[in-house]
Amino acid sequence: MSQDMPEKTADAEARLSGLRERIDGIDAKIAALISARAECALEVAEVKKATGGDALYYRPEREAQVLRRAMERNAGPLTDEEMARLFREIMSACLALEEPVKVAYLGPEGTFTQQAALKHFGHSAESRPLAAIDEVFREVEAGAVSYGVVPVENSTEGVINHTLDNFMHSNLHICGEVELRIHHHLMISDITRADAITRIYSHAQSLAQCRKWLDAHYPNVERVAVASNAEAAKRVKGEWNSAAIAGDMAAELYGLKVLAEKIEDRPDNSTRFLIIGPEQVPASGDDKTSLMVSMRNEPGALHDLLAPFQEHGIDLTRVETRPSQSGNWTYVFFIDFVGHRDSGNVAAALKEVGARAADLKVLGSYPRGVL
Numbered sequence: 001m002s003q004d005m006p007e008k009t010a011d012a013e014a015r016l017s018g019l020r021e022r023i024d025g026i027d028a029k030i031a032a033l034i035s036a037r038a039e040c041a042l043e044v045a046e047v048k049k050a051t052g053g054d055a056l057y058y059r060p061e062r063e064a065q066v067l068r069r070a071m072e073r074n075a076g077p078l079t080d081e082e083m084a085r086l087f088r089e090i091m092s093a094c095l096a097l098e099e100p101v102k103v104a105y106l107g108p109e110g111t112f113t114q115q116a117a118l119k120h121f122g123h124s125a126e127s128r129p130l131a132a133i134d135e136v137f138r139e140v141e142a143g144a145v146s147y148g149v150v151p152v153e154n155s156t157e158g159v160i161n162h163t164l165d166n167f168m169h170s171n172l173h174i175c176g177e178v179e180l181r182i183h184h185h186l187m188i189s190d191i192t193r194a195d196a197i198t199r200i201y202s203h204a205q206s207l208a209q210c211r212k213w214l215d216a217h218y219p220n221v222e223r224v225a226v227a228s229n230a231e232a233a234k235r236v237k238g239e240w241n242s243a244a245i246a247g248d249m250a251a252e253l254y255g256l257k258v259l260a261e262k263i264e265d266r267p268d269n270s271t272r273f274l275i276i277g278p279e280q281v282p283a284s285g286d287d288k289t290s291l292m293v294s295m296r297n298e299p300g301a302l303h304d305l306l307a308p309f310q311e312h313g314i315d316l317t318r319v320e321t322r323p324s325q326s327g328n329w330t331y332v333f334f335i336d337f338v339g340h341r342d343s344g345n346v347a348a349a350l351k352e353v354g355a356r357a358a359d360l361k362v363l364g365s366y367p368r369g370v371l
């Protein structure tokens with residue numbers, strides 16, 4: 001047995017070096033193709049520049065189509081998602097050659113919103129953390145950045161009202177959506193005594209999403225809600241008796257050690273984020289539309305509002321109600337459905353809803369989240 005080991009090892013070595021040679025050859029081809037793709041993207045930029053005015057370098061509908069195609073033609077062994085993620089980064093780098101897209105997100109650095117921004121725009125985007133959702137809206141409105149990323153709903157805790165309320169006073173459009181699986185970890189610093197934890201910091205939403213786990217494992221430990229998960233991670237850095245609940249990015253950013261992984265109560269915990277920007281997005285072939293509709297509080301109002309969607313065979317994906325900020329018992333409905341505002345049945349339904357509503361605003365039609 002011990003005698004044929006060296007032969008086996010030599011065999012494996014030969015196979016390995018053969019495979020590595022093949023990989024080197026493939027890499028050279030990939031590199032040449034990526035360069036050729038980047039050249040094309042630069043030419044696209046020239047064409048866009050030549051058309052003058054507000055050249056729109058970043059095209060959400062085109063990017064969604066490229067990613068969908070990457071998934072459709074994928075023959076494995078990588079998953080469709082991995083393949084699309086690779087193309088996401090190639091496109092991000094190609095776009096940065098034209099002009100890096102500037103994106104503001106609800107910070108600080110290390111939050112899930114930053115993770116969503118990177119997932120949507122790739123790592124070549126220039127991303128800027130801001131302290132509040134209102135500030136993200138304001139910076140995009142002012143043109144200081146091209147796009148903003150804000151959270152809008154969580155599968156465990158529901159809608160993020162602050163984001164919806166901002167749309168009442170904003171003329172920005174929804175240009176895209178991103179869904180992110182949210183995994184929470186319990187983390188400590190290198191000076192924390194793991195057996196003497198008396199305080200756990202996190203954002204209120206995250207504490208709520210881990211409530212059962214905390215009740216089971218740390219029933220008597222004080223839970224302290226702070227402005228963000230990243231803020232929680234930052235605080236733990238200097239305290240020997242505290243821990244934080246946050247995500248991978250925060251652990252990495254602040255060099256914390258993960259004590260317990262994936263402690264969220266629901267394994268399918270996910271958050272949906274919106275991309276907000278100044279212009280409307282043309283149809284990509286698989287789109288969603290979001291509306292804000294004001295109705296007087298009369299009997300049958302909600303039925304009247306929803307009937308046109310049913311009549312035109314439109315699939316509603318979400319209906320939220322918020323009291324309108326002008327008072328008077330009027331209500332604002334936020335409605336999401338499948339379809340683009342330019343398509344026939346959607347346009348017909350919107351016309352009917354517009355006739356019945358006190359006010360109707362199309363917040364945007366945008367590609368359905370691909371990644």
Ligand SMILES: C=C(O[C@@H]1C=C(C(=O)O)C=C[C@H]1O)C(=O)O
Nearest residue numbers: 041044057058059062091094095
């Ligand atoms: C190249 C283009 O510009 C950008 C880069 C893209 C890409 O690399 O595929 C796609 C859409 C745009 O965001 C284009 O509009 O086709």
